[in-house]
Amino acid sequence: MNAPTPSTHLAPAILQREVPDALLTTLKSRFAERCSTALVVREQHGRDESAFTTVPPPAAVVYALSTQEVAEVVTLASQYRVPVIPFGVGSSLEGHLLAVQGGISIDVSRMNQVLAINAEDLTVTVQPGVTRKQLNGAVKSTGLFFPIDPGADATLGGMSATRASGTNAVRYGTMRENVLALEVVTASGEVIRTGTRAKKSSAGYDLTRLMVGSEGTLGVITEVTVKLYPLPEAISAAVCSFPSIEAAVRTTIQIIQMGIPIARVELIDANTVRMVNAHSKLTLREEPQLLMEFHGSPASVKEQAETVQEIAAELGGNAFEWATTPEARTRLWTARHNAYFAAIQSKPGCRAISTDTCVPISRLADCLLDSVAEADASGLAYFLVGHVGDGNFHFGYLLDPNIPSERATAEQLNHALVTRALRLEGTCSGEHGVGLHKMDFLLSEAGSGAVAMMRTIKQALDPHNIMNPGKIFTL
Secondary structure, eight states: OOOOOGGGGSSOOOOOOOOOHHHHHHHHHHHGGGEEOOHHHHHHTTOOSSSOOOOOOOSEEEEOOSHHHHHHHHHHHHHHTOOEEEESSSOOSSSTTOOTTOOEEEEOTTOOOEEEEEGGGTEEEEOTTOBHHHHHHHHGGGTEEOOOOOSSOOBHHHHHHTTOOOTTHHHHOOHHHHEEEEEEEOTTSOEEEEEOSSSOOOSSOOHHHHHTTSTTSSOEEEEEEEEOEEOOSEEEEEEEEOSSHHHHHHHHHHHHHTTOOOSEEEEEOHHHHHHHHHHHTOOOOSSOEEEEEEEEOHHHHHHHHHHHHHHHHHTTOEEEEEEOSHHHHHHHHHHHHTHHHHHHHHSTTOEEEEEEEEOOGGGHHHHHHHHHHHHHHHOOOEEEEEEGGGTEEEEEEEEOTTOHHHHHHHHHHHHHHHHHHHHTTOBSOSSSOOTTTTHHHHHHHHOHHHHHHHHHHHHHHOTTOOBSTTSSSOO
16 A cells, blocks of 8 residues: 655646636526626635645535526536536535535525434435534434534535545444435436435445435436434533543443444544633533533433443543533533634634544554654644544644644655555545545545546546546546
């Protein structure tokens, strides 16, 4: 396995394609004020939460209201061989939204209707602009909920496109396991449907799984059907402090290997605790922490919590603090989800190179502890959070964008971290996706043969390379 050198990740290749005036005129005529070429709108749609800052914005932004409108835009773009980039809320972290070859941004945020709640089947169908919080608000009265929680209030279309997961994945899985069916506009402007509301199928190729995680490179998702779950009868959350990151990680490993059905188990290091305390006005002990949540019946939740507390105590865990009311739990998890913003605010004017990896649970301690030691030795400010119950963790390296040496250091740390994860039979990204930042690492992980097969699929479904080109791999 040959790992890429850090320098390959410093900037995306920018090969802008011309967007003909005739196309812009047609789009403006068809969509009126919902087609914008204003610089401020284009710049908003030409950046995400990644550290890339020098890519030109798209030539225009079209706010679509229906599948048919998305199909119209894609059909026109196909005629002119112009790229199209789907846009939800812009919360991606690896440069997924950047118009590296120019083109048209299709904003689906106004396609935000919950189309059908089938409570008896535990499914719901939504337009792609519906956010996870909006969806849970819509289904709350049915006694059901949608568990995939990537932190940001992302759209279901974007979450499907990037194969998102988050804090609940250890119990409920990722978008891969929870998307049943999709409606997709292909590169030719055709509307297709993949999957059904049935819980399983052995009919033909699994096109749903092909589209989930394709990052907009194979089509624009315009409808999503996902699984719902009954709201737990009882929920209990706890925070536990540890004398070291190693103790917290080894506690997590024992919890998972013993088969305890914990719903959430999140690691935050002492650096991040300090940032979260300042940002969210909390008083968590400034030591490595595990944030945990237990779902089930009152008896099962009590049993899970007691077992976990015993495991933690054996490894030095102490100061268990319980959050049993909905308000206390919400405050705790909101603070965790705001860790990224807490870190950014801790160093005014900084940017974050945020990266994630995922390894087999038995290799988590090896991967994480060596990565922490490297980050500490670098002298660069960073934050560390992890959905460690499934072997997934995130580093955010905080850098001054005006100091090239800090960016170089951050990229070197990212390179070492991902290379280590691959060596330990893990993946270059547990949930952020490939985007621009991890294209070379995908080649290291999957191998040239597998990436060549991906290219073959891409070229067959998108022969003019207009669907979010320049992401995942190069053509």
